[in-house]
Amino acid sequence: QVRLEESGGGSVQAGKALTLSCATVGGTLSRTAMAWFRQGRGKEREFVAAIRWNGRIVSYADNVEDRFAISKDRNSDTIYLQMDSLKPEDTAVYYCAADVDVNSHWEASRTMAAYDYWGQGTQVTVSS
DSSP states (O other), rough: OOEEEEOOOOOEEEOOOOEEEEEEEOOOOOOOOEEEEEEESSSSSSSEEEESSSSEEEOTTTTTTTTEEEEEEEESEEEEEEOOOOGGGGGGEEEEEEEOOOOGGGTTTGGGOOOEEEOEEEEEEEOO
């Protein structure tokens, strides 16, 4: 069964960097976009970043746009989230997601409903 697996989470001090990875295992997906979401304790899951699979279009939440970068491996189905200048408020479980609907619109890429596959999440903890 095809699934997404996140890795790279951990505990860091504020100002440091982490890179998250999301690999596709157990098969392949014909996807139109992938994204990262996060959910802090007691909070709703929120959009972080998205990347259109065929092209170079990316999208970021306002509160991470100047610090995070989403990218994809040219030779595999792996995506990354480079997180720089981390802040305590970035503490959350980070999830990657894949949209496999060929009819999806990029305008919906910030919404959870647009995604069909989700990983189990990886914890990122930023201490002050």
